[in-house]
Amino acid sequence: MINPMYITIVEDIKQKISSGQLKPSDAVPSENTLCKEYGASRMTVRKGLAILANDGYIYSIPGKGSFVRKPELNKYTIYYDEMNNSINTVDQSRLLEVNIIMPDEKLAGELQTTINKNVIVIRRLFYTEGKPVAYDIKYLLYTKGMPIVEKEIEKATFPEMVSGSMSAFSLKKELSIYAQMPDKELKQYLNIYDELALLVVEQRIYNEEKKPVGLCVTYFRGDYIKLKGSSE
Amino acid sequence: MINPMYITIVEDIKQKISSGQLKPSDAVPSENTLCKEYGASRMTVRKGLAILANDGYIYSIPGKGSFVRKPELNKYTIYYDEMNNSINTVDQSRLLEVNIIMPDEKLAGELQTTINKNVIVIRRLFYTEGKPVAYDIKYLLYTKGMPIVEKEIEKATFPEMVSGSMSAFSLKKELSIYAQMPDKELKQYLNIYDELALLVVEQRIYNEEKKPVGLCVTYFRGDYIKLKGSSE
DNA sequence: CAGTGGTCTAGACCACAGC
DNA sequence: CTGTGGTCTAGACCACTGC
Numbered sequence: 275m276i277n278p279m280y281i282t283i284v285e286d287i288k289q290k291i292s293s294g295q296l297k298p299s300d301a302v303p304s305e306n307t308l309c310k311e312y313g314a315s316r317m318t319v320r321k322g323l324a325i326l327a328n329d330g331y332i333y334s335i336p337g338k339g340s341f342v343r344k345p346e347l348n349k350y351t352i353y354y355d356e357m358n359n360s361i362n363t364v365d366q367s368r369l370l371e372v373n374i375i376m377p378d379e380k381l382a383g384e385l386q387t388t389i390n391k392n393v394i395v396i397r398r399l400f401y402t403e404g405k406p407v408a409y410d411i412k413y414l415l416y417t418k419g420m421p422i423v424e425k426e427i428e429k430a431t432f433p434e435m436v437s438g439s440m441s442a443f444s445l446k447k448e449l450s451i452y453a454q455m456p457d458k459e460l461k462q463y464l465n466i467y468d469e470l471a472l473l474v475v476e477q478r479i480y481n482e483e484k485k486p487v488g489l490c491v492t493y494f495r496g497d498y499i500k501l502k503g504s505s506e
Numbered sequence: 507m508i509n510p511m512y513i514t515i516v517e518d519i520k521q522k523i524s525s526g527q528l529k530p531s532d533a534v535p536s537e538n539t540l541c542k543e544y545g546a547s548r549m550t551v552r553k554g555l556a557i558l559a560n561d562g563y564i565y566s567i568p569g570k571g572s573f574v575r576k577p578e579l580n581k582y583t584i585y586y587d588e589m590n591n592s593i594n595t596v597d598q599s600r601l602l603e604v605n606i607i608m609p610d611e612k613l614a615g616e617l618q619t620t621i622n623k624n625v626i627v628i629r630r631l632f633y634t635e636g637k638p639v640a641y642d643i644k645y646l647l648y649t650k651g652m653p654i655v656e657k658e659i660e661k662a663t664f665p666e667m668v669s670g671s672m673s674a675f676s677l678k679k680e681l682s683i684y685a686q687m688p689d690k691e692l693k694q695y696l697n698i699y700d701e702l703a704l705l706v707v708e709q710r711i712y713n714e715e716k717k718p719v720g721l722c723v724t725y726f727r728g729d730y731i732k733l734k735g736s737s738e
Numbered sequence: 739c740a741g742t743g744g745t746c747t748a749g750a751c752c753a754c755a756g757c
Numbered sequence: 758c759t760g761t762g763g764t765c766t767a768g769a770c771c772a773c774t775g776c
Binding site: 304305306320323334335336337338339340 | 741742743744
């Protein structure tokens with residue numbers, strides 16, 4: 275396997291950074307230097323540097339040069355949807371409620387809407403091997419194209435519901451994760467008889483203009499979910 | 507403000523995708539078509555397409571063309587370190603223990619080492635406004651350059667401790683997040699008198715060859731932490 | 739002023755898809 | 758075979774930095 279030249283350049287420089295030969299805020303050799311070093315044209319060298327910049331290894335300052343970046347030690351990527359997580363996958367879901375309501379003030383505030391606008395409520399229970407493992411409640415601002423067929427709602431994830439009515443590319447999403455004790459209602463739904471912690475995940479979806487279009491809160495039995503994230 | 511031409515191309519195509527004019531798996535106009543359309547050279551067009559590809563909007567298949575990608579609806583980025591979270595920041599930390607131990611079998615398995623290798627244990631308590639909010643325990647495989655000064659240990663985050671002894675660029679990190687009830691010991695450390703859920707975060711750090719170099723488990727009082735993530 | 743990175747061109751050759 | 762994307766070149770002009 276013969277790599278293209280720009281890949282060679284990328285790997286050489288990555289190696290120098292990983293090995294400590296080049297340290298954060300050190301200057302990477304200038305483009306012209308690298309051209310001579312590799313016998314490559316400037317565009318080829320630049321392609322390599324662009325990749326390094328994109329991967330977070332270096333940054334460039336016009337007129338000065340390219341420099342090694344300090345790595346982001348605390349950045350993780352997490353793939354989350356309410357039906358699928360690392361311990362168990364939801365194999366069944368039960369629709370508790372689909373309704374159109376007028377939000378109370380708290381909810382209206384959350385959704386940045388007014389108390390006289392319609393909001394869709396969807397409440398579901400998720401099961402794994404016949405046992406209830408999560409209680410899920412969603413509030414969606416009504417827009418055309420929203421799912422109204424119950425069968426669709428039962429199996430859809432939150433972003434899927436919203437993206438039916440708008441291009442998914444324009445959506446901004448936020449997660450909020452915390453631990454909580456269940457109240458009476460949740461204990462009943464989730465068959466909890468003694469003390470058991472819940473993992474609560476709130477998803478908020480915003481449109482292109484950062485207006486909220488939906489809120490989803492999922493209460494997972496603590497013994498049935500583990501969220502996983504990783505660097506890179 | 508006049509944008510470079512490749513930015514214009516990027517924004518035009520992004521707009522077509524966001525507005526739904528181009529849908530997932532639709533073909534983007536070919537490079538030659540775009541060259542003519544914008545009166546640009548092929549390298550300029552390609553630069554634009556490269557950016558779109560990098561941002562996850564499109565993908566290219568040699569010999570066929572470029573196509574609109576299905577957005578990753580479930581991808582989030584989370585910035586986590588054990589001393590800093592969305593409700594409160596740790597303003598004080600107390601070192602409970604720094605020690606060198608032989609791991610038991612379970613720990614040795616976790617760290618993929620043997621029970622006769624030295625492991626550093628660090629246990630800390632984190633405080634916010636004088637109140638204990640998290641209990642933190644770390645296991646590090648010993649390597650040269652490890653922090654041994656207590657003052658350093660008290661304030662360092664997990665990746666910082668490890669990166670003292672190796673280039674941080676080569677580290678792979680994993681997060682595991684779940685909810686749990688505190689045991690007696692944790693209740694004591696965290697001043698918990700009635701039932702309160704804990705948010706538990708495990709960090710695992712691996713070196714370039716995917717060998718574990720450290721494990722860190724942090725138990726947060728559920729009422730004192732909320733992890734935040736967001737798309738893009 | 740010389741050196742740096744940022745943009746851009748007008749060619750070239752290649753491997754691969756599909757007809 | 759034509760059209761596609763992937764790699765690469767050898768120039769060019771620009772704006773910026775630092776001496």
